[in-house]
Amino acid sequence: MKLKIKAVLPAMLGAALAALLLAPMSPAGVLTEPESQIVVDCRKNITPPAGELSPVKAAQCVDKFNANGGALMEKLKTDFPVLVVEVVARNNALLDLQSMITKYDGINLAKSLSRVIENPDCVPCKMGLGPAPEKLSPWVQSHFSSDLYGWYNWSVRSWSAIGNMRAGAMSGPDYKYTPESWGALTLLKRYDNLHDWAKKETDRLAASAALAGGEKSAATDFKASADNLKIDLEPLNDRATIKKLDDMLKDLSGKASALKPVKPSAADQKAGEMTASASNLAASMAAGGGKGYLDHGFDNAPVVAGAAAAAAPSKTKDFKGVPITKGQAAQLASRLASVKDGKMQGLLASELKGTKAGDEIIAFYENPKYAKSGTNKMSLGFTKGKDELKGAIGWWSGSAQELRINSDVVNAYTRERGITPAQLLKDPQLLKDFTTYVAPVFVHESTHQRQGAWIAENGLDYNTYKGKKSAPYQMEMETEAFGMDAAFVAEKTQKGGAGYLNKIAWWDRADAERYLEDGVEGIRTEKHTYDYYAKHTDSIPGAASKELQAATYSARRVVYLENKLKTTPGEMTAKDRAELKKCKEELDTRFSWYRQVLKKSKDDELKLQDWRGQMDPDGDVLSAIKIYSLAPSGGEK
Amino acid sequence: MMPKAAFFTALFCALTPFACSSEGGPGVKVHREKDYFEIALPSGWTPQEEYTGLSSDEKKIYGITLRGPSAGAGPAAKLEAYYYAHDNVMDKTSAKFIRVHSSPVPKSGAAFPRALKAEGDKVGGLPAKLFSSVSSGRNTAHSLDAKRTELWESFAVIPAKRGYYVLRYSAAPDKYEAGFPLFEAFVSSFKPLLK
Numbered sequence: 001m002k003l004k005i006k007a008v009l010p011a012m013l014g015a016a017l018a019a020l021l022l023a024p025m026s027p028a029g030v031l032t033e034p035e036s037q038i039v040v041d042c043r044k045n046i047t048p049p050a051g052e053l054s055p056v057k058a059a060q061c062v063d064k065f066n067a068n069g070g071a072l073m074e075k076l077k078t079d080f081p082v083l084v085v086e087v088v089a090r091n092n093a094l095l096d097l098q099s100m101i102t103k104y105d106g107i108n109l110a111k112s113l114s115r116v117i118e119n120p121d122c123v124p125c126k127m128g129l130g131p132a133p134e135k136l137s138p139w140v141q142s143h144f145s146s147d148l149y150g151w152y153n154w155s156v157r158s159w160s161a162i163g164n165m166r167a168g169a170m171s172g173p174d175y176k177y178t179p180e181s182w183g184a185l186t187l188l189k190r191y192d193n194l195h196d197w198a199k200k201e202t203d204r205l206a207a208s209a210a211l212a213g214g215e216k217s218a219a220t221d222f223k224a225s226a227d228n229l230k231i232d233l234e235p236l237n238d239r240a241t242i243k244k245l246d247d248m249l250k251d252l253s254g255k256a257s258a259l260k261p262v263k264p265s266a267a268d269q270k271a272g273e274m275t276a277s278a279s280n281l282a283a284s285m286a287a288g289g290g291k292g293y294l295d296h297g298f299d300n301a302p303v304v305a306g307a308a309a310a311a312a313p314s315k316t317k318d319f320k321g322v323p324i325t326k327g328q329a330a331q332l333a334s335r336l337a338s339v340k341d342g343k344m345q346g347l348l349a350s351e352l353k354g355t356k357a358g359d360e361i362i363a364f365y366e367n368p369k370y371a372k373s374g375t376n377k378m379s380l381g382f383t384k385g386k387d388e389l390k391g392a393i394g395w396w397s398g399s400a401q402e403l404r405i406n407s408d409v410v411n412a413y414t415r416e417r418g419i420t421p422a423q424l425l426k427d428p429q430l431l432k433d434f435t436t437y438v439a440p441v442f443v444h445e446s447t448h449q450r451q452g453a454w455i456a457e458n459g460l461d462y463n464t465y466k467g468k469k470s471a472p473y474q475m476e477m478e479t480e481a482f483g484m485d486a487a488f489v490a491e492k493t494q495k496g497g498a499g500y501l502n503k504i505a506w507w508d509r510a511d512a513e514r515y516l517e518d519g520v521e522g523i524r525t526e527k528h529t530y531d532y533y534a535k536h537t538d539s540i541p542g543a544a545s546k547e548l549q550a551a552t553y554s555a556r557r558v559v560y561l562e563n564k565l566k567t568t569p570g571e572m573t574a575k576d577r578a579e580l581k582k583c584k585e586e587l588d589t590r591f592s593w594y595r596q597v598l599k600k601s602k603d604d605e606l607k608l609q610d611w612r613g614q615m616d617p618d619g620d621v622l623s624a625i626k627i628y629s630l631a632p633s634g635g636e637k
Numbered sequence: 638m639m640p641k642a643a644f645f646t647a648l649f650c651a652l653t654p655f656a657c658s659s660e661g662g663p664g665v666k667v668h669r670e671k672d673y674f675e676i677a678l679p680s681g682w683t684p685q686e687e688y689t690g691l692s693s694d695e696k697k698i699y700g701i702t703l704r705g706p707s708a709g710a711g712p713a714a715k716l717e718a719y720y721y722a723h724d725n726v727m728d729k730t731s732a733k734f735i736r737v738h739s740s741p742v743p744k745s746g747a748a749f750p751r752a753l754k755a756e757g758d759k760v761g762g763l764p765a766k767l768f769s770s771v772s773s774g775r776n777t778a779h780s781l782d783a784k785r786t787e788l789w790e791s792f793a794v795i796p797a798k799r800g801y802y803v804l805r806y807s808a809a810p811d812k813y814e815a816g817f818p819l820f821e822a823f824v825s826s827f828k829p830l831l832k
Binding site: 520 | 681682683684685687688689691695696704706727729733737738739740771774780781785
């Protein structure tokens with residue numbers, strides 16, 4: 001049975017809401033009775049205090065609003081824009097919260113949560129969930145297990161959960177916090193303070209240990225104290241201080257203390273239990289992970305020219321490396337990639353050609369439609385990564401329309417192989433091998449450029465930054481980019497075997513391994529724990545909640561102006577009409593963005609999963625990568 | 638002899654920090670995944686919820702992932718139980734899945750995770766392939782400062798009529814042994830509903 005929404009919905013939603021729903025009807029404004037019930041239930045869910053704020057209900061609501069390409073959203077958008085903006089935004093926000101609370105804990109949860117609840121556009125805060133993390137505690141208690149509730153309070157370092165030792169230190173003369181002022185701190189500031197305290201305590205403990213005697217029980221006490229301090233050192237990955245503690249314990253072996261440290265209380269030990277795994281995990285990472293790329297001591301390498309240098313680097317005492325100059329960087333970029341007469345040229349074009357991901361990237365740079373709009377301009381360059389980009393391998397800047405690879409990558413590469421940038425540019429084989437080395441990051445960053453072109457093509461670039469338009473950045477853009485570079489490496493491995501694997505960076509092999517092992521979902525889950533993404537990059541539900549909530553003002557103006565147009569058309573000015581048009585367009589664009597990124601995410605995943613099946617039908621490619629990675633030189637090189 | 642449910646209760650209680658809450662004992666919650674399987678969920682482990690990407694129906698993969706109590710900076714331990722329909726988007730056959738998730742044992746005598754053992758190599762009354770592997774990843778985005786990370790994993794792969802089941806345990810190497818008995822209990826509680 002079809003019902004007229006205007007007749008039924010206001011009555012179901014109550015008089016107060018009915019006053020809000022005075023928009024004129026359109027032919028699209030027809031809801032079935034079940035649809036009306038969905039709207040009523042889903043609005044109730046996100047309206048405290050009567051609403052439960054149930055994440056289970058939120059999932060059902062979002063599913064129903066997203067079904068059939070967002071058909072229900074479209075219907076409601078015309079007649080009840082304020083309602084639909086609020087219902088879709090807030091239910092998505094609940095989903096986002098649920099997802100991060102069930103997937104992460106400890107500092108990973110703190111980073112993700114701070115991204116959402118400490119943001120000026122915090123949507124959960126509008127439902128009473130934030131900005132202080134303690135405001136979420138009752139909600140966590142209501143909707144999740146008692147275990148998770150305990151973990152949540154500890155993860156956000158609530159005053160009541162940090163134990164007497166930490167609370168005592170934080171309220172002492174060095175910090176002077178009260179439970180109230182502690183509760184007003186940002187999540188990461190809490191971790192910073194505790195880390196700062198643990199660092200100081202480490203020095204005090206080490207000083208005591210230096211005077212220690214030989215009693216076994218005292219050595220045990222020192223270990224307990226050290227383990228307790230590690231709990232606050234691990235989240236900030238303070239390897240130097242942890243090493244100090246480990247060295248201290250080693251020295252104490254066979255000795256014990258003359259000055260016994262204060263033993264952690266039962267409450268502190270309980271907190272310790274909750275994070276005991278943190279120190280263990282980090283220790284294992286150190287043991288299994290080894291040192292970073294730049295820590296391999298690339299200096300002191302001999303000058304070895306030609307392909308042999310790329311394949312088998314060796315070292316001498318004297319070679320410190322020669323940094324690439326700006327002129328050489330420009331020359332290197334032009335040798336690697338350019339587009340002439342609509343055709344991608346250069347060494348990267350050859351490297352990419354014949355692979356699924358690579359051919360897509362080449363097709364992007366050769367796409368005449370994008371060339372006309374100027375969104376596929378080849379802008380490869382080598383620049384030093386500074387500030388937030390320090391250490392980054394490459395990046396795509398939508399505002400500058402620049403694809404960059406960090407010149408530090410070139411410097412590290414040449415230094416390791418004992419060659420100079422001039423030699424790299426001169427030797428065709430060296431240059432070819434270098435192209436192979438940087439091709440995966442080029443695929444990754446050019447995928448981001450392609451996303452920008454797609455966004456512009458579909459009119460979804462409604463944000464403006466430094467005069468450049470863009471769409472909201474969200475995690476699925478990284479999932480696709482990592483999926484593309486991983487698929488590229490996997491296919492190149494299929495064709496080139498160990499010889500190819502020997503020429504690329506270990507992190508590119510690791511991405512391909514993740515992709516071939518667990519597909520796109522494996523990439524999605526692993527990448528969102530990365531520090532930068534956890535702090536800055538919303539999931540689709542999180543981004544959708546912010547973007548739609550931000551359209552609330554426009555939605556209200558549409559309701560007001562539509563009503564004015566209907567009731568007193570003579571009073572509508574040209575300015576009113578222009579504003580109505582603009583606000584409607586803004587609503588259309590945001591809902592369109594939401595629908596299209598959801599669809600694109602699924603389409604990308606299906607495509608990448610299909611490629612995975614085609615390029616490694618029997619798992620041989622993955623086996624080759626695993627065997628290579630286990631070889632003595634295959635770890636972090 | 639201790640009843641099976643009581644055994645799990647006792648084991649989960651012993652192995653998880655918050656299993657025996659003050660709210661009246663742990664109890665073992667049994668998860669039923671459609672008409673595919675049932676499995677007991679350990680206390681203190683959190684079912685993960687993910688709303689991005691393909692749905693279960695779109696992937697044709699059905700089940701549950703549980704995050705272990707970690708609080709570290711790295712990946713948490715996980716338990717998984719899934720049914721892969723024959724037309725799933727990941728690995729169409731159990732043989733492919735096993736191949737993909739197997740890893741070579743290092744010859745140098747380096748540490749390697751132990752595999753699950755089951756009487757007659759059967760799980761839930763069905764023949765199963767039991768094996769372990771090492772999986773590697775990295776800890777940051779495209780960064781020169783990235784570190785390699787390692788996960789130890791154990792699997793029970795159980796072929797079914799039209800598809801297969803996967804029970805999986807992942808943990809950082811130093812936590813692997815501590816959680817392994819829990820995985821054994823998890824696997825023991827598995828009840829396939831498709832034969």
